[in-house]
Amino acid sequence: MIDHLLIGLTRFLVGGHPEWVGSAPEDRQRIYFANHASHLDTVLLWAALPPRLRRVTHPVAAADYWGRTRLRRAVATGVLNAVQVDRTGGTDPRQRAAAVEGALAAGHSLVIFPEGTRGPGPEPAPFKSGLFHLSQQFPDAELIPVWLSNPARAFPRGAYLPVPISCRVRFGAALDRRAGEGKDDFLTRARNAVVELSR
Amino acid sequence: MNVDPVMLRLFGGLVALLTVASITGRLLAARAVTEGARATVDNLNARVRAWWLMVAIFAAAFALGRGVTLALFALTSFYCLREFLSLTETRAADHRALAVAFYLFLPLQYLLIWYDWQSLFSIAIPVYAFLALPVLAVLKGETEDFLGRTARVQWALMLCVYCVSHAPALLLLRIPGYEGRSLFLLFFLVFTVQASDVLQYVFGKLFGRRPVAPKVSPSKTWAGLVGGGLAATLAGGGLWFITPFTFPQALGMAGAIVVAGFCGGLVLSAIKRSMGAKDWGAMISGHGGALDRMDSVSFAAPLFFHLTNYFFAA
Numbered sequence: 001m002i003d004h005l006l007i008g009l010t011r012f013l014v015g016g017h018p019e020w021v022g023s024a025p026e027d028r029q030r031i032y033f034a035n036h037a038s039h040l041d042t043v044l045l046w047a048a049l050p051p052r053l054r055r056v057t058h059p060v061a062a063a064d065y066w067g068r069t070r071l072r073r074a075v076a077t078g079v080l081n082a083v084q085v086d087r088t089g090g091t092d093p094r095q096r097a098a099a100v101e102g103a104l105a106a107g108h109s110l111v112i113f114p115e116g117t118r119g120p121g122p123e124p125a126p127f128k129s130g131l132f133h134l135s136q137q138f139p140d141a142e143l144i145p146v147w148l149s150n151p152a153r154a155f156p157r158g159a160y161l162p163v164p165i166s167c168r169v170r171f172g173a174a175l176d177r178r179a180g181e182g183k184d185d186f187l188t189r190a191r192n193a194v195v196e197l198s199r
Numbered sequence: 200m201n202v203d204p205v206m207l208r209l210f211g212g213l214v215a216l217l218t219v220a221s222i223t224g225r226l227l228a229a230r231a232v233t234e235g236a237r238a239t240v241d242n243l244n245a246r247v248r249a250w251w252l253m254v255a256i257f258a259a260a261f262a263l264g265r266g267v268t269l270a271l272f273a274l275t276s277f278y279c280l281r282e283f284l285s286l287t288e289t290r291a292a293d294h295r296a297l298a299v300a301f302y303l304f305l306p307l308q309y310l311l312i313w314y315d316w317q318s319l320f321s322i323a324i325p326v327y328a329f330l331a332l333p334v335l336a337v338l339k340g341e342t343e344d345f346l347g348r349t350a351r352v353q354w355a356l357m358l359c360v361y362c363v364s365h366a367p368a369l370l371l372l373r374i375p376g377y378e379g380r381s382l383f384l385l386f387f388l389v390f391t392v393q394a395s396d397v398l399q400y401v402f403g404k405l406f407g408r409r410p411v412a413p414k415v416s417p418s419k420t421w422a423g424l425v426g427g428g429l430a431a432t433l434a435g436g437g438l439w440f441i442t443p444f445t446f447p448q449a450l451g452m453a454g455a456i457v458v459a460g461f462c463g464g465l466v467l468s469a470i471k472r473s474m475g476a477k478d479w480g481a482m483i484s485g486h487g488g489a490l491d492r493m494d495s496v497s498f499a500a501p502l503f504f505h506l507t508n509y510f511f512a513a
Contacts, residue, residue, distance in 0.1 A: 150285065152291070153289055153290075156294050161298055163284075163294065163298050163301050164277065164280070164284075164301055165281065165285045165297075166480070
């Protein structure tokens, strides 16, 4: 019920219909990774997935935003199916990773924003290493780049309300894994795959 | 819900027209052999299908009365404004101005029609929004491209909300001897504008060669403008019996609507192209976005409103 409401509201205000350009919405384990510029991103990407994939896909959400009020917490866990992580460094990093890995170990899919925080400009910031480690630990999960256009215009940092500006969610082709590729090369390649989708 | 028998006959006429269009589309689809012809016919059929839907929505709104009709136009303004601003460059510093445009001025404009407050309806956006929105933006302290940004938001609001709202604002007009029938004026306006779009398209496809403004809109040809425009003027004039006008007056009004509508299509085409887009959106299959359908209305509605108000209203 609330999920339909949230999806309806998202479509009405910012659209966000999915465009699958290099991959299709299939039932298999995936790690979706996207650029991050707005708090709208999580909802937008979640709403772009078909319902059956939504049920087994967990966005990784920052606890300092999504855990702050009771409403946000309820939406994050009850509706978005999110795994919350603490970015502030209060907890042990290994403990932080556990929740995320738990979801993948259970065979579910993940949505992550490898920039770690909402970037300032239109181009995504350099990716943090989490994506690399997950890709090594779960070699069977497909790595799907996703480009989100416009959410920062619809709902910029520091704004109270999103305004109606159409956003797009574009899913690209799965990133291949190259044997022996180092962390930095991999992260650059992953970031390029996202940037490439914006063109 | 009481449905006027005349209105019922008008929509019956539209259904007949669309039925003919659908059958013609089928026949053409069977005959189209070349790739280009097939693409044209597919687009034509997509347009006809969308027309069915639009006529159905319009009929429902008319049958359900003034409130629903206003809500329908408010929603149309909303989608047009969303399309316009999505294509325009806006910055984080414009956010508050955008929020106020969307959440305050858009609903306000239609509420003023609902409450019959014509004087404020005429100045809310050109005076108050015009002065208030740049103030909201300037408080953010971002001066780069300030005039351009302010102008884009104001233009968007003027076209998509202020101008479009003049169509349902026809319901405000008090015309002696025409009480309670102002929905027909709205029908006359929308029918003439859309007939003009369709007929210009058809005449252009059949006979068009020389474009009026090749750089702005290659599909608008002289043959389309003159042939389609005259045909639409006649079609509109033929509806004189539902208006407060005599037949020659109705012809004049339809002519004014056709010319204004053409200018609207041309100007919005230029704006669209200046932003590097071909369509405003992809909401209506075959037609592009909502603003692709409303571009002519946005210019024709204020002109028709004021002509009628000046010459006919009490």
